[in-house]
Amino acid sequence: MKKIIPIGVSDFKKLIEGNYFFVDKSLIIKEFINNGADIILTPRPRRFGKTLNLSMLKYFFDIKMKQDFENNKLQNECEDLEQIDIEADNRPTDTRILFDNLNIEKEEDIMKLQGKYPTIFLTFKNEKYQCYEDFKDGITLLLSNLYKEHDYLLESDKLSVFDKEDYRSMISRNVSIAYLSNAISMLMGYMNKHYGKKVMLFIDEYDVPIQEAYIKGYYDEMISLIRTMLTSALKDNPYVQKALITGILRVAKESIFSGLNNLEVDTILGYNFNDKFGFTPEEVEELLDYYDASTELNNIREWYNGYVFREQIIYNPWSVLNYLKRRNEGFMPYWINSSSNDLIKKLLVKGDQYMKLELESLIEGKSITKGIDDNIVMSEVENSNENIWSFLLMSGYLKAVKTENIRGRLYCELKIPNEEVLIFYENLIEKWFLETLTNQKYELMLNTLITGDIKVFAGLFKDFVINNLSYFDVSGKEPERVYHAFVLGMLVSLSDNYKVKSNKESGYGRYDVMIIPKDTSKIGIIIEFKKIDDFLDDTIEEATRDALKQIEDKKYAQELIENGIKNIIKLAIVFKGKTVEVTM
Known part of the structure; x- marks a missing residue:
């Protein structure tokens, strides 16, 4: 008879005497x-x-x-x-x-x-x-x-x-x-x-x-x-x-x-005790072999591996054990679902436009490099993006794939550790959208965009902007937060059928947003955002002309053309205060 999988057993004596499997630490x-x-x-x-x-x-x-x-x-x-x-x-x-x-x-x-x-x-x-x-x-x-x-x-x-x-x-x-x-x-x-x-x-x-x-x-x-x-x-x-x-x-x-x-x-960035918490690859392989689940190693690695405790690869023990106990249910975000994650959500919502831009890169599977301070000050954690990235790393919502000591300060190359944590970020972003628009309006807004019904999209997008300006607790002087929230939403919601890119090079410049359909018969979309300060005399019409001219002069459509996309929509989205106009 196989040993019992120890879900939630934290008393050592009970675990040893109760015929539970013990990963020897x-x-x-x-x-x-x-x-x-x-x-x-x-x-x-x-x-x-x-x-x-x-x-x-x-x-x-x-x-x-x-x-x-x-x-x-x-x-x-x-x-x-x-x-x-x-x-x-x-x-x-x-x-x-x-x-x-x-x-x-x-x-x-x-x-x-x-x-x-x-x-x-x-x-x-x-x-x-x-x-x-x-x-x-x-x-x-x-x-x-x-x-x-x-x-x-x-x-x-x-x-x-x-x-x-x-x-x-x-x-x-x-x-x-x-x-x-x-x-x-x-x-x-x-x-x-x-x-x-x-x-x-x-x-x-x-x-x-x-x-x-x-x-x-x-x-x-x-x-x-x-x-x-x-x-x-x-x-x-x-x-x-x-x-x-x-x-x-x-x-x-x-x-x-x-x-x-x-x-x-001894934090996760130090060498001491770096293999004493969580499961090492060798321990996971032994565990899977015992429960006749070795064929699942690659999937378990994708879902629950990815942590690095100063050069030591570590698997999430809670999720690995829960999966083995519930194999017939398939792979699930067990660790993410074991807590409300309220503080993490609060910090991510409060992050500025730069943080949301970097969150886009992480969700796309890329890395960002940040100075990390492991002396977290709870009362100041919201005061800077650096504090938030440090908090996310120490809490297990990011991993440090590379750590360097530069003049006494630690710099870490950060990535999302695995599929389970990626799902958390995706769910959070969808929640942002659904808390500012009904589910029906949210889906309709994205659908009208990708099908080219720009008139209806423009009306729904204006509602989205007004609600998000309130949700992210910023004034109309900072529409960048709304813009990046919008891009994050598209990254998550359109990923099955589209590639969504932002702030990338194409032609002779950097476009703001590009939506590239995987099916070349569908519409490709380029979006250029413009912000006009309230105190300037510039008009929305002038800014719109400048945005569309920039798309043409910089040949932003080149990437879509090279991907075989023939039907291309070019959009200018212009903010002035709390007023927003969408022009095709």
């Missing part, structure tokens, strides 16, 4: 231990195995689970308490058994550390709320449950009466904001007193509350609490042995990690 334990930094931040896209890896680290190091098993097992087997002490150091524990036959078992020096440290594992992945008060209540409950998980400390003779009184207050959630802010640090102190050892700390998805608060509008209040909580746990904390923190972004400039001299950040 256990050498992350060795890399974590051998890393010289005390505190390590490893940002990775969502659903790339962060929670499972941290769960595995927890089970590897946790001293309590080892002691619980030893005590229960030996007390059942032995009458003599002295014999218990003798055998305790020699018998394997259940947590030790979890690592049998894994790659880490071959590392004898690392295995000596198994079950030797008090351990805290905390995940923020579900901390998504509508307002700050709900967020504060949610964090209080999260920490209360964490304290309950370690309530054996209330029986410890190493903790004072006052320690235990404070401990019970946290469990009952009857604490001040000051106590809440220091709850993780205080728990580590209690564990250190009890065990006489420093604590291993693992924090998962620390930036989920940050992104959610940014979207929902309570960012400033939330960031103050998160900053204090994490800083108290990590900065100059004498109880930390080592810590690993995961999330999607670095957000270091938020001062969350300021002053941490012992912090190392």
